[in-house]
Amino acid sequence: MSALINGAATDQLFLSDRAIHYGDGLFETIAIRAGRLEFWQRHMRRLNRGCERLGITPNSELLLSEARHLINTEDGVLKIIISRGEGGRGYRPPSMEESRPTRILACYSRPGYPAENSEQGIALRYCTTPTSLNPALAGMKHLNRLEQVLARAEWSDPAIAEGLMFDRDGHVIEGTMSNLFFVCDGTLHTPDLSNSGVAGIIREVILELATDMNIPVQCRYYACQDIERADELFVTNSVIGLWPVRQIQARQVGAHGWGIGAVTQQLLTALDGKRQQKGEYESV
Amino acid sequence: MSALINGAATDQLFLSDRAIHYGDGLFETIAIRAGRLEFWQRHMRRLNRGCERLGITPNSELLLSEARHLINTEDGVLKIIISRGEGGRGYRPPSMEESRPTRILACYSRPGYPAENSEQGIALRYCTTPTSLNPALAGMKHLNRLEQVLARAEWSDPAIAEGLMFDRDGHVIEGTMSNLFFVCDGTLHTPDLSNSGVAGIIREVILELATDMNIPVQCRYYACQDIERADELFVTNSVIGLWPVRQIQARQVGAHGWGIGAVTQQLLTALDGKRQQKGEYESV
Numbered sequence: 026m027s028a029l030i031n032g033a034a035t036d037q038l039f040l041s042d043r044a045i046h047y048g049d050g051l052f053e054t055i056a057i058r059a060g061r062l063e064f065w066q067r068h069m070r071r072l073n074r075g076c077e078r079l080g081i082t083p084n085s086e087l088l089l090s091e092a093r094h095l096i097n098t099e100d101g102v103l104k105i106i107i108s109r110g111e112g113g114r115g116y117r118p119p120s121m122e123e124s125r126p127t128r129i130l131a132c133y134s135r136p137g138y139p140a141e142n143s144e145q146g147i148a149l150r151y152c153t154t155p156t157s158l159n160p161a162l163a164g165m166k167h168l169n170r171l172e173q174v175l176a177r178a179e180w181s182d183p184a185i186a187e188g189l190m191f192d193r194d195g196h197v198i199e200g201t202m203s204n205l206f207f208v209c210d211g212t213l214h215t216p217d218l219s220n221s222g223v224a225g226i227i228r229e230v231i232l233e234l235a236t237d238m239n240i241p242v243q244c245r246y247y248a249c250q251d252i253e254r255a256d257e258l259f260v261t262n263s264v265i266g267l268w269p270v271r272q273i274q275a276r277q278v279g280a281h282g283w284g285i286g287a288v289t290q291q292l293l294t295a296l297d298g299k300r301q302q303k304g305e306y307e308s309v
Numbered sequence: 310m311s312a313l314i315n316g317a318a319t320d321q322l323f324l325s326d327r328a329i330h331y332g333d334g335l336f337e338t339i340a341i342r343a344g345r346l347e348f349w350q351r352h353m354r355r356l357n358r359g360c361e362r363l364g365i366t367p368n369s370e371l372l373l374s375e376a377r378h379l380i381n382t383e384d385g386v387l388k389i390i391i392s393r394g395e396g397g398r399g400y401r402p403p404s405m406e407e408s409r410p411t412r413i414l415a416c417y418s419r420p421g422y423p424a425e426n427s428e429q430g431i432a433l434r435y436c437t438t439p440t441s442l443n444p445a446l447a448g449m450k451h452l453n454r455l456e457q458v459l460a461r462a463e464w465s466d467p468a469i470a471e472g473l474m475f476d477r478d479g480h481v482i483e484g485t486m487s488n489l490f491f492v493c494d495g496t497l498h499t500p501d502l503s504n505s506g507v508a509g510i511i512r513e514v515i516l517e518l519a520t521d522m523n524i525p526v527q528c529r530y531y532a533c534q535d536i537e538r539a540d541e542l543f544v545t546n547s548v549i550g551l552w553p554v555r556q557i558q559a560r561q562v563g564a565h566g567w568g569i570g571a572v573t574q575q576l577l578t579a580l581d582g583k584r585q586q587k588g589e590y591e592s593v
Contacts, residue, residue, distance in 0.1 A: 026398075028324050037321035038329060040312050040415065045322060045390070047454040048332030054398075079455070080462060104398060106329070109458075113310075114338075114388060114417045116454065116461040116485055131324065133398045157441035158477050161459055169453035170331040170400065171363070174393075175445055177400040178364055193442050193504070201400055220477070 028131040029095050032087065041111040042127055048168035049118065050108030050127075051075040056263050057132075060099045061306040062092060063263065067226045068105075075165045076107060080118065081126050083107045088128065089307060095130050096309045102133040102264055106168070138186075138265060146271030146278075146285060147186035147260070149200070151249065152176040156190045156198045156221040164224040177201045186268065187260055189252075192221050196246040203262040204228040207255035208288045212241040214251070227261035227296070234295040240288060255279070257286030267293050312415040313379050316371065325395040326411055332452035333402065334392030334411075335359040340547050341385045341416075345590040346376060347547065351510045352389075359449045360391060364402065365410050367391045372412065373591060379414050380593045386417040386548055390452070422470070422549060430555030430562075430569060431470035431544070433484070435533065436460040440474045440482045440505040448508040461485045470552065471544055473536075476505050480530040487546040488512040491539035492572045496525040498535070511545035511580070518579040524572060539563070541570030551577050 028036055043049035053072050056063040069085055076083045085107075092103055106129040112119055154176040162169065176190050187200040198216050199205055204225040206215045213235045218224050235242050252258060256279045258270040269285045270278055279286060285293070299305055312320055327333035337356050340347040353369055360367045369391075376387055390413040396403055438460040446453065460474050471484040482500050483489055488509040490499045497519045502508050519526050536542060540563045542554035553569045554562055563570060569577070583589055 026325065030324070036324050038324050040314070040320050040322050040413065041310065042329075043458075045326075045328050045413075046336070046452065047458050048452055049455060049458050052330070079459070102398065114386065114415075115420065116457040118458055118462050120465075129324065129329075131398075136399065154445045155443055157443040157446065159439055159441040159456060160477065161438045162441065162455055167455055168330065168332055169455045171333060171446055171451055171453045172443060173400040174327075174331050174333050174402055175363070178402050181404075193444065 026131050026133055029091055030129050042108055043112050044108035050168045051166055053105045054263050055103040057101045057103055060309045063306050064226050065307040081109050082121055083126050091130050096132050101135050104131045142186055142268045146269035148272040149270050150185050150188045152179050152188040152190050155193045158192050158220050160220050163221050164218045166223050173201050198222040200260045203260035206259050207252050208257035209255050214243045217245050226263050257289045259289050310415050310417055313375055314413050323395055326392055327396050328392035334452045335450055337389045338547050339387040341387055344383045344593045347590050348510050349591040365393050366405055367410050375414050380416050385419050388415045426470055426552045430553035432556040433554050434469050434472045436463050436472040436474050439477045442476050442504050444504050447505050448502050450507050457485050482506040484544045487544035490543050491536050492541035493539050498527045501529050510547050514583055541573045543573050
């Protein structure tokens with residue numbers, strides 16, 4: 026990992042930063058692929074929307090030049106953290122005039138996921154750690170991520186690539202690090218994230234692509250029976266892109282056996298095209 | 310602020326620490342009063358219970374000697390943070406064998422609250438930011454505190470000392486930095502914290518004292534109407550101790566006018582006694 030904090034190369038953060046004490050900030054995880062920062066503008070829009078909800082004024086116009094200065098690889102992961110900055114003890118944030126948000130950029134190598142995950146699909150499990158129900162925080166990629174940490178700690182079997190999380194009311198919400206989609210009778214479904222979960226960038230792209238391709242889309246609350254009846258199922262995030270799901274717990278997905286379903290395959294191809302599209306990336 | 314990280318004086322934390330990325334840890338806020346670390350053993354028990362729930366193994370036997378080494382005041386606040394320690398990108402925590410938790414101790418001066426808060430009571434408001442509903446995280450003093458930050462940012466009027474937070478189901482849960490108690494027909498009530506909120510140390514002491522004093526106690530879910538009907542109301546935390554509440558929004562508490570109610574006064578006196586009791590503190 027190499028990193029910049031407010032433009033300066035360092036590997037340490039001041040202890041008075043509110044990211045440490047309260048998780049008072051947001052982050053973005055951006056794929057660097059073939060020298061391109063994928064979906065850069067979308068990541069910046071989400072970051073700015075999140076900052077607005079938290080009352081943080083980020084210096085986001087500096088981020089692209091700092092990212093280019095930092096990144097020394099054609100393929101990897103750029104993580105951006107914006108925190109509210111330094112502060113004294115106590116929850117009360119400094120006013121927007123007083124506060125000096127902290128920009129952290131860190132560059133990582135790409136995680137070594139097996140190629141089969143994309144090509145043949147993954148096995149999913151159900152997690153018992155619930156997602157937090159809180160409309161004031163839902164959808165944001167904020168730094169309060171203990172629920173994901175606890176859910177991901179539930180299993181160590183490398184044959185299981187992802188775990189699904191439910192809210193306390195039993196609605197399926199998302200994977201520990203991904204958003205969930207499923208196809209039922211030709212309609213694409215994805216959970217409503219207005220009360221919990223993280224609204225991912227690839228989720229946004231997939232929803233746009235489905236609309237462009239005239240695939241009917243529904244976004245509401247689902248129980249595990251709904252997804253167990255699905256014909257196709259997949260998870261998405263910025264680093265993995267799209268992984269088809271071939272198995273939930275011990276159950277095989279879809280009535281037609283293994284392999285990638287037709288709608289999933291269409292969206293996967295369209296997602297690959299979108300990645301290459303002008304305006305959807307910035308060069309490193 | 311002066312601080313120790315893993316025993317060494319520093320004001321910076323390694324950027325790879327999971328406290329920064331995920332709020333993956335816990336904290337304690339301990340009052341230093343007249344050279345005593347109040348309720349030290351209780352804080353340590355809560356910290357250890359929280360660490361057990363998060364799967365963190367703290368080096369808690371080092372904390373008291375490090376606190377004594379750090380603290381250079383008779384009156385102030387000691388904050389202890391235990392994080393899961395350093396790690397790579399990704400939610401999955403290192404195994405308990407691999408992980409090296411980080412101990413952060415920081416010493417602050419006592420916040421300058423007006424003496425009237427204790428002596429005459431405070432004014433409370435209702436916050437619109439809800440507490441998060443999540444039984445896997447409820448009760449713990451973990452580092453995911455964005456809900457408190459957003460709630461505390463809702464007002465700046467210095468005449469209002471605290472704000473009450475409700476869960477998404479409309480149950481009153483706690484103050485932004487305190488626990489809530491109220492008295493109705495001689496019974497002491499406090500909200501159930503099994504789905505959200507932080508179970509405070511002074512809350513624990515007050516519940517014990519009430520039982521010792523044969524005050525009937527109930528702990529369940531309440532709506533705002535329940536607290537608006539209360540005869541007495543107060544909030545507690547380790548730094549403030551106990552603040553009576555004289556006003557909620559614009560409404561005066563209790564039918565008998567201003568001043569501290571009889572049960573509140575009894576508990577305040579008993580709390581003061583408990584503070585002095587052998588075994589309930591450690592000398593600095």
